Amino acid sequence: MDSEGSFATKSIHAGSKPRVNHSMVCPIFQSATYEQPSLDQRYEDIKYLRLNNSPTHEHLDAKIGQLENGTALVLSSGMAAITTSLLALCSSGDHILMQDPCYGASTVFATHDLTRFGMDVTFFNSFDVQSIDEVLSLLRPSTRVIYVESIANPLTRIPNMPVIIEAAKLFGERHGTRIITMIDNTFATPYNFRPLDCGIDVVLHSGTKYLNGHSDICAGVVVVRDKSLMEKIQTMATHLGPCLDPNSCFLLDRGLKTLPLRIQQHNDNALRLAQFLESHQSVARVNYPGLESHKDHARALSLFTPHQSHHGKVTDGTANGTDGHGSSVGCGGMLSFELASASLEAAGRFVYALQVATMAPSLGSVETLVTIPARSSHAGLSAEERQRAGVSESLIRVSVGLEGIEDLIEDFQTALKQV
Template sequence: MQSPLLATFRRLRGTLARPTSGPGIGLYTPPLFDLSGFISSSLQRPAGLPWRTEKTRNVFRLRPRSRLRAKEPGPTDPRVASSTWALASARQGADFAVDTAPPAYYTRWGNPTVRELEDVLADLEGGARALATGSGMGAIASAILTSVDRGDHVVAGSSLYTATTEIFTRLLPRFGIETTFVDPRRRGAWKESVRSDTRLVYVETPANPTMMITDLSEAVSAARSVGATTLADNTFASPVNQRPIEFGIDGVLHSATKYLGGHSDVVAGAVVTAKRGLFDRIWFVYKMLGPALGPFEAFLVRRGLKTLPLRMEVQSRTAQSLAEFLEDRRAVRVVHYPGLQSFPQHALARKQMNGFGAMLSFELNGGYRAGKRFVEAVDIATLAVSLGGTETLVQHPASMTHGPLTDQERRVSGISEGLVRVSVGLEDADDLIDDFDRAIRAASR
């Protein structure tokens, strides 16, 4: 009997279409392979392994081959390194200068290798267009600055990536833009917080590093009641586990450095829009700020996407096992992982996610000292920032990433002194559990 993974790999391989006529690189539109069967049935686990939800409507689509074809096509994607291209006429140059997707003009306007990645990302999130950027913050900043103007009001979740929080608390106030932070766990909080001058509702779900879940439908409803744009950071979940556009979100943001790239070897970002109009506005701001993604970096992210569903399967399953282990340790006060029955928003996670992901956090009873000692005591896991790679990474937010925030900002964000964030990798689950067991004992001494 053919294994599910082998069957999936064969489906992904597909068949090569004939290249278009003419020398050099030809363009063609490859078929989209529907991985809904892979996501909803091939990877369905027995009842005793609740790493996945029962939701089966997800359609995960991946282009198995690049649109960029060499004359003699190979199995990997070509990389177009040109920063500029010859033009047929001055008129063509004028037309391309105002085009959001010229076929060949200047790499800050677009690059064939980068555009191939953008097409794939739009497919994965179910959006109209995607824009790849040189970092996750390049995508986040471009999208936020597009959505607000002087004197506007923003509503955002209280638990966010640190640099995103600093945009709302330290950059936007320079332009008279006020942000109201809401606890996404409180029902009705979004509706209560929007005002007539609210122009942006910003969510991050699951949130970094507390794993708080935002009810996307509730946030969208609140935003639409006042005509505000909605943006959702989907980095933690990835499009395998969640597609915010399906719930009405206008723009989806990613640090592609994380799960999309998946190997801790590239820095990149992306924004995917539900409609072309928002994309055009973000592209204008992006063009001014200049956070362009290079073709080699685009190639690395595109390569990482080929194994995204497979990585997420293993990492999510290991995260579930690790979370269950941590929950039984007396030195651990609480574990934040959507796949646990004890997680306060477990039902919401099952409702809007296809799987619970590979991120978790937990709080040690020993507070600040125990948190620091734990992350310094691990052996198999690595003490490092970032997430989403093949290796397990741990960090202590209170002393590291969230150190720049004030005590009040950390309290509002839910960052306790003993909180430890974990990005679960591809290591053996039993090895990781043994490593964490030893580190917890060391931190408790």
């Protein structure tokens, strides 16, 4: 279909033509291998499940590529996307500059595994850097990747992406090298933010989360602007073997068809719940970029806008269908907060008193999920690493679902009485 179609139209129709036997739904090609029609066929044209190139995969790659404005590759999990990309683009002796905090498994992979392979990883505060020179001072001739998250897990900070992107470009020009900017866009989704349009080189997703949206598969996605980067990532994926099974491809494709509707409701529900929590006497602090009290609220207004708006451009900062105390803008469905009774015991009483929301890891599904990151997503970090990242024992992360917002607010209000 026309790559200039609306986001909603592309989420349904992209990648679907030519249709197989006129089927309105891309079939599940449940085959590990395919006939080789001639001896002249190139190796890269051979179809084999480990190569992630069945017709089901190709359909899904084309759709996600159009949604993110790049070239996409689906893999078996979000961590497969992260690890495959970093291993493909970095070598022993290379330096990686990584945002702190970010997803716990990403941090553990960097500190425990990449260093074992001879790479040097340093962490930086990507949120409070104010100038290009600040970022330049952190870079080296050996720097290959700057790694950030569009919305940081779990504190929902937003990196100063324009400064980081420009610093990477300028340093490369000065030193005759290339620094690749890599971003995990899982929390924001392409509906709210398309990093490639802003100059980012590699976009990563846990497709398990919002892209699928129904908690029934594991999947990952890599999207690039430069196809030469994809060639390296595809080769590494072929060697490591993180292929997504065809049935999961089918479910991910089905989930994408409702992505715009779901993310808009996630945006709206999360803002409403964040406003409620911020006003409650038992809550000390709420982290949600759509709130005016958030440190990066102005940055959120400039970067994140639901895709029916003029995407990726600075806005006038007006509220988007809210009461003026915040803006759903495109800040997604993730928030976190600290109770006034800042203890693990109080946080535990709260999460297990919930009746509509559920204490469970993961995020991005239609159901509201809560978790205590220190005991789940960031449990692999040492106490010192969690303290440095600002992840306290009592921090509660909420993946706000699609339930009726009044039901969610009532559920949280009742649970807060337990603390």
